[in-house]
Amino acid sequence: MIQTNLPRRAARILLALTAVAALVSVDVPDARAVPPLGVTAEAPPDATSARVGALFAGGLDGGHFCTAAVVRGAGRDLIATAAHCLDHPDSTVFAPGYRDGKAPYGVWRLDRVYVSPGWTDGEDPDDDIAFATLVPQGGVRVEDLVGGFPVAAEQPDDVTVTVLGYPSDREAPLRCANSTSLFSDTQRRVDCPELSGGTSGSPWLADGALAGVLGGHEGGGTVPEVSYSAVMGEAARRLYRDAAAAG
Incomplete structure (x- = not known):
């Protein structure tokens, strides 16, 4: 009896291991999908790229001229970009996740801009970073839709x-x-x-x-x-x- 059951039991174990292997292969990302260091490729439409968007002059038909990203803030409405991108904040709009002419998370008007005095007084390149809040849409904040990146200022030289x-x-x-x-x-x-x-x-x-x-x-x-x-x-x-x- 013991000898008769061994092949059947081994088959069940093999079947279980095969199922586990299949699950693992689905869950583990394909390393080949990530470009090597120093290689530029189109970013896939995922949770990370959804937080990054293009800045447009007036609207989607105005052409995009800079990039910005949603970062965490108490109001859940904050983006970061370069200070030199916000020369005309009244006519600048942000489209997170923009791709192929579409704005899947809406087009957002800027509300308040935060720029260092070092930039406003003399365009010091060491102060070429800015933040801006966005006008909510129907009570919804942009971070509610796409999340926001934390800010980690202190980094090693070779990060x-x-x-x-x-x-x-x-x-x-x-x-x-x-x-x-x-x-x-x-x-x-x-x-x-x-x-x-x-x-x-x-x-x-x-x-x-x-x-x-x-x-x-x-x-x-x-x-x-x-x-x-x-x-x-x-x-x-x-x-x-x-x-x-x-x-």
């Missing part, structure tokens, strides 16, 4: 960041991850190709937290292969605290 942004000649966001280096005590650089005009304000994400935005030195860079971000020092942290507490 690996993921940059997501919208070149002005593309209708979907690009993604590139790479390790950073210090260009100066107050500016970081990252080597990522194809991050051309329109990607100013793109979030630099370190382990899913905002560690900077594309901007700063040379307005973020004069060639698509090299981008910059101001190091988030005390002035930027204070600016964020003020903006995050509003609402």
Whole structure:
């Protein structure tokens, strides 16, 4: 009897192991789907890219010229971008998750803008970061729809960041991850190709937290292969605290 049951039992065990293996293979993401460091590719439509959006002049037919990202705030209505992207806040709108001419989470008008005096007084590239609150839509706040990135200002010099942004000649966001280096005590650089005009304000994400935005030195860079971000020092942290507490 024991010998007769062994093959049947082994078959059941093999079947169970096969089912478990199938489940594991579904749950584990395909590492090949993530581009290697320093390679730029179109960002997939997922929870991360939903929090990143394009800034438009007036509306979707006005053309997008910069990038911004939803960050956490008490009012659940806060975005971060480069200060040089907010020269005309009254006519600027934000479309999170924008892709192929569509704004799946709506088009949001800016309410209040938070820019450092260092930028307003002299356009200091070390202060090229800004925050803005958005006007709610029917009582709904943007963070209620897409969530928001935490802000983690203090980072090591060689932190690996993921940059997501919208070149002005593309209708979907690009993604590139790479390790950073210090260009100066107050500016970081990252080597990522194809991050051309329109990607100013793109979030630099370190382990899913905002560690900077594309901007700063040379307005973020004069060639698509090299981008910059101001190091988030005390002035930027204070600016964020003020903006995050509003609402």
